[in-house]
Amino acid sequence: MDRFAHYGWPFFEPRHLELARQAEAWSLENLGHAHGEDADAVCKRLVQDLGCAGYLRYCVTDAPDVRSIALLREVFAYHAGLADFAFVMQGLGSGPIGLAGSSELKAKYLRKAAEGEAIPAFALSEPEAGSDVQAMTTTARRAGSGWVLEGTKTWISNGGIADFYVVFAKAEEGISAFVVDAADVDASERIDIVAPHPMATLKLRGAKGALLGEPGQGFKLAMRNLDIFRTTVAAAATGFARRAIAEALKRSTGRKLFGQKLSDFQMTQAKLADMATRIEAAALLTYKSAWTKDRNQRVTRDAAMAKMFATESAQQVVDDAVQICGGLGVTRGHPVERLYREVRALRIYEGATEVQKLIIARELLRS
Ligand SMILES: Cc1cc2nc3c(=O)[nH]c(=O)nc-3n(C[C@H](O)[C@H](O)[C@H](O)COP(=O)(O)OP(=O)(O)OC[C@H]3O[C@@H](n4cnc5c(N)ncnc54)[C@H](O)[C@@H]3O)c2cc1C
Structure with missing residues (x-):
C-alpha cells in the first residue's frame, strides 16, 4: 500500500508531499530509540530531537498549517506512538499562548517550546470534570497584580516532565486560562496508562498563574x-x-x-x-x-x-x-x-x- 499516494489529493500542495517524505526519512533514521521503557526519558529526548530537526515549528506557531501538523502526526505515529505524542504535545500545550498570550508571554514560552528546549502541558481535565468541562472546580482569584490557582487537574499528558502548564480554572468571570510554571505545581502523583507516556495528576495550591487573554474566555x-x-x-x-x-x-x-x-x-x-x-x-x-x-x-x-x-x-x-x-x-x-x-x-x-x-x-x- 503506497503510504504517500494520498498526497495527490486536491487537499494538498506539493510542499506537503515534500514534508511527508522528509519526515519519513528522518523517522527511519532517528526513531530507533522511541520504544524504550522509560517514557519520560524517551519523550524528553524526542522533544529535543524534533526541535533540532525543525519539526516542532510546525505545531508551535501563531499560524498553524493543520495539514502539515496532521501529516507529520501520521508519519510519526506510523513509526512510534511516543514520537507522535512528543510532537503534538508541544503544540497542544503551548497553543493557547500562541492564540491569546501577550507578546511577553509568547516571547517567554513559545521559542523554547518550538526549539524543544521547554516542554508544555495542557491542563483542562479534573477528577470530576472530564467530558463535562464546565463542571471544573479549580479556582483562580486575583492576588495583587497576578492570579492564584487552587485545585486538582488529572490525566495531564506531560505531567511530571513539563516545564510549564496551561491551566484552566474558574475565576469570577468564568473559566479562564493561565500559564503556570512547573515549580508552582505538584505533579508527583504519576499515572500509569496502557501505552505508557508521561502523565500526572496536578495539585495546585496557591500556584501563581499568568492570565492568557481575557478572564472568562478560557473555555x-x-x-x-x-x-x-x-x-x-x-x-x-x-x-x-x-x-x-x-x-x-x-x-x-x-x-x-x-x-x-x-x-x-x-x-x-x-x-x-x-x-x-x-x-x-x-x-x-x-x-x-x-x-x-x-x-x-x-x-x-x-x-x-x-x-x-x-x-x-x-x-x-x-x-x-x-x-x-x-x-x-x-x-x-x-x-x-x-x-x-x-x-x-x-x-x-x-x-x-x-x-x-x-x-x-x-x-x-x-x-
Ligand atoms: C491518554 C490520555 C491523555 C489525556 N491527556 C489529557 C491532557 O493532556 N489534558 C487534559 O486536560 N486531559 C487529558 N486527558 C483527559 C481526557 O480529556 C478525558 O479522559 C476525557 O475528556 C474524558 O473524560 P473522563 O475520562 O472523565 O470520562 P467521563 O467524562 O467520565 O466519560 C466517560 C465515558 O462516558 C462516555 N460519555 C461522555 N459523554 C457522554 C455523553 N454525553 N453521552 C453518553 N456517553 C458519554 C464516553 O464514552 C466517555 O469515555 C487525557 C486522557 C487520556 C486517556
Missing part, C-alpha cells in the same frame, strides 16, 4: 485550541492504522498454513479489503477537515466526524491486524501489540466518540 480558548488539534488526532489514528495494515500484509503474505499463504484465503482478503477501505475513508475525512481549517472555515463538524471515524476505524483495523498476526500479534513488543495498546486512548481524549456524536448531531439540528 472558548480551549475549544479554539482543540479545533486545531482535534483533526490531527484523526491523522495519528490513520498513521497507526496504516502501520497495522502494513504489518498484516507482511504477515499474511509470508505465513503458510493449510498448504497456502494466509493471504490466499478469501476471509483474509475480505479483512484486508475492509481495513484498506476504512483507512482510505478516515484519511479523506481527516485531510478534508485539515484543508477546511487551513482555509479559515468553520471546522467543528468536520473535525468531529474525522476524529470519531478515524479513531473508531483505527481501533478496528488494529484489531484485525492482531487477528491476522495470530499469536505474534499479542506478543509483547510486536508492532501490532504495541499499536493495540496505543490506539485505545484516542477514542477517549480530546472529546470521546460519544461527545463527537453530540457535536455532529448538534450541528445537523442547528442547520
Whole structure:
C-alpha cells in the first residue's frame, strides 16, 4: 500500500508531499530509540530531537498549517506512538499562548517550546470534570497584580516532565486560562496508562498563574485550541492504522498454513479489503477537515466526524491486524501489540466518540 499516494489529493500542495517524505526519512533514521521503557526519558529526548530537526515549528506557531501538523502526526505515529505524542504535545500545550498570550508571554514560552528546549502541558481535565468541562472546580482569584490557582487537574499528558502548564480554572468571570510554571505545581502523583507516556495528576495550591487573554474566555480558548488539534488526532489514528495494515500484509503474505499463504484465503482478503477501505475513508475525512481549517472555515463538524471515524476505524483495523498476526500479534513488543495498546486512548481524549456524536448531531439540528 503506497503510504504517500494520498498526497495527490486536491487537499494538498506539493510542499506537503515534500514534508511527508522528509519526515519519513528522518523517522527511519532517528526513531530507533522511541520504544524504550522509560517514557519520560524517551519523550524528553524526542522533544529535543524534533526541535533540532525543525519539526516542532510546525505545531508551535501563531499560524498553524493543520495539514502539515496532521501529516507529520501520521508519519510519526506510523513509526512510534511516543514520537507522535512528543510532537503534538508541544503544540497542544503551548497553543493557547500562541492564540491569546501577550507578546511577553509568547516571547517567554513559545521559542523554547518550538526549539524543544521547554516542554508544555495542557491542563483542562479534573477528577470530576472530564467530558463535562464546565463542571471544573479549580479556582483562580486575583492576588495583587497576578492570579492564584487552587485545585486538582488529572490525566495531564506531560505531567511530571513539563516545564510549564496551561491551566484552566474558574475565576469570577468564568473559566479562564493561565500559564503556570512547573515549580508552582505538584505533579508527583504519576499515572500509569496502557501505552505508557508521561502523565500526572496536578495539585495546585496557591500556584501563581499568568492570565492568557481575557478572564472568562478560557473555555472558548480551549475549544479554539482543540479545533486545531482535534483533526490531527484523526491523522495519528490513520498513521497507526496504516502501520497495522502494513504489518498484516507482511504477515499474511509470508505465513503458510493449510498448504497456502494466509493471504490466499478469501476471509483474509475480505479483512484486508475492509481495513484498506476504512483507512482510505478516515484519511479523506481527516485531510478534508485539515484543508477546511487551513482555509479559515468553520471546522467543528468536520473535525468531529474525522476524529470519531478515524479513531473508531483505527481501533478496528488494529484489531484485525492482531487477528491476522495470530499469536505474534499479542506478543509483547510486536508492532501490532504495541499499536493495540496505543490506539485505545484516542477514542477517549480530546472529546470521546460519544461527545463527537453530540457535536455532529448538534450541528445537523442547528442547520
Ligand atoms: C491518554 C490520555 C491523555 C489525556 N491527556 C489529557 C491532557 O493532556 N489534558 C487534559 O486536560 N486531559 C487529558 N486527558 C483527559 C481526557 O480529556 C478525558 O479522559 C476525557 O475528556 C474524558 O473524560 P473522563 O475520562 O472523565 O470520562 P467521563 O467524562 O467520565 O466519560 C466517560 C465515558 O462516558 C462516555 N460519555 C461522555 N459523554 C457522554 C455523553 N454525553 N453521552 C453518553 N456517553 C458519554 C464516553 O464514552 C466517555 O469515555 C487525557 C486522557 C487520556 C486517556
